[in-house]
Amino acid sequence: MRDLLVIGGGPAGLASALYAARTGLEVTVWDKRAGIIDKACGEGLMPGAITALADVGVNPDGRDLTGIRYLAGRRAVEAPFHSGLGRGVRRTTLHTALRSAAECTGISLEHRIAEDVRPDSDGVTVDGQRFRYVVAADGLHSTVRRGLGLAGRPVPRRRYGLRRHYLLEPWTSYVEVHWAESVEAYVTPVTGDVVGLALLTSARGAFDDHLARFASLRERLQGATPLGDVLGAGPLRQRARSRVAGRVLLVGDAGGYVDALTGEGVAMAVSQARAAIAAIVGEDPMRYERDWHAITRRYRLLTASLLGATRFNPVRRALVPTAERLPGVFSAAVNSLARPS
Template sequence: MKDLLVVGGGPAGLATALHAARAGLDVTVLEQRVGTVDKACGEGLMPGAVAALADLGVDPAGHDLLGIRYVAGARRVEADFRSGRGRGVRRTTLHDALSRAVADAGVAVEHVGVHGIEQDDEGVTVGGHRARYVVAADGLHSPLRRSLGLDRPRRRQLRRGLRRHYTVRPWSDHVEVHWARDAEAYVTPVADDLVGVAVLTTRTGSYDDHLAAFPELLDRVASAARSGSDRGAGPLRQDATARTAGRVLLVGDAAGYVDALTGEGIALAVAQAGAAVQAVVRGDVAAYEQDWRRLTRRYRWLTSALLGATSRRSSRSALVPTAERLPWLFGATVDALARPAHAGAHSSPTGQSAG
């Protein structure tokens, strides 16, 4: 019987496999999709994510990012990262780099569909395989989360994301966040001749409908050729009642997701992957819930606060002017986003490190 099965071959699942291999576990990844996996996302890695990936031996090619710039019409304010450079990386490039690292680590990836899960006191059976533990890293709309009864549906109006790439030389080394009345556009240089533009909104409509709300940005890309197909994702907000069920641990978007507003998804996924593997090594799955809450506390608080502050149009219109007047606050916020999320070590009841 294997030590660990990882369901999901995206960044969260592959990072879990790398952590597991490093810990000496016998691990297999189960992923239904074959080949490079793409996804609608902003594609900006914060410095903490770059450092966390490097620690796993993963160094994807991309475009260096110096910081974040907020734009609202003629107003703009920017702050540089204090903890190193970020990197704009195509999602496909990131997936390929993680896949190569997993292959180099000798971890098997089997392309099978996963339908249902069974577990007992000794192990878990899923996808025709059996292991002592399972990590569910099967994405935003995780079927395993739902089958385990951990899904918490939301009825409020929810945000969705759309992403397109343009073949154009980046005009900035910062991630630009353009603010409009009902949407934000995230501009991320991902190569010397390629820029990704992701739009987040609660409104329905096509990508072009939403981009029309950003005249300056529209002018910049009007003559640029599109690269690849448009991608969409959502609803973004997903909640789980818990991060564990028996011998199953939820990692990445499957464990719950607030919004893409702060761009911390990859850093959090890698940190959660490390914490989940530590829990498996210790045989203390219940400790992962506490570790998950600690690792995601800053993200959940900051993202929820920003969403709440920008849910009213009056607040949205005041955001960039306020950041201009209080550059120290904007800089501190950017610095908080850039810092890595550390998996750390769980403390035993005696207060000593448990591993």
């Protein structure tokens, strides 16, 4: 019987594998997709994410980020990071760095789909193979979560993400969040000549239709060359009744996700990976459930509060002017989410 199978080779899965290998566990990673994968995400790593990645020996190339700026029409408010620099990093660059670290550590990476996951008191059988533990880090739409009956009730109001890159020299070192009715636009510098633009919305429509709501942003992008296709993700909100089923532990988005509104996905994933492996090494998988609640409490509270309030257009319209009048409150909220956990 082998020690650990990690299902999913994204940031959560590879961080779990790196932590496991560090403790001496024999670890195998299965991923249904081969090679380096691009995904729709904001690509802005907060200072907490940079610290978390450094803990697993990963330091991806990118563009330094100095803070967050909210904009609505001609109104704007910004908050510099207090706990160090963030970094704009293309998803493919991050995935390459994590895979390279795993390969250098001797972790087995296999292109394989996990179809049948059966935990019992002594271990987990996955497609006929036996493992002492399984970390399921298979993303927002986790088949392991669903197969083990851990999926929570779906939410009625669904939000989706769309992302495109532009060949354009960044005009700021801040992540810019532009607000309009029913949609936000996140601008993240990722290299010296590429800017990422991610849109989050609950409204149906094409990327360019949503972008049309942001006059100043359209002006910035005028003449810029789009790079690649528009990628999509969602529904974003995912619930899990528990993160643990016997010796199977759900890590990252597989264990539940609120929204990309505050940009903490990678930091949360790596922190959860560390906690999951600590619980496995301690032979106490339920410890991970307790630690998960502690790790994610700040993120869940602030993200859900902001998401709930901004469902209403009067609140959305008032958000940036209010933050502009209360810059200290805005800065405290930004830095609470950005700092290392």
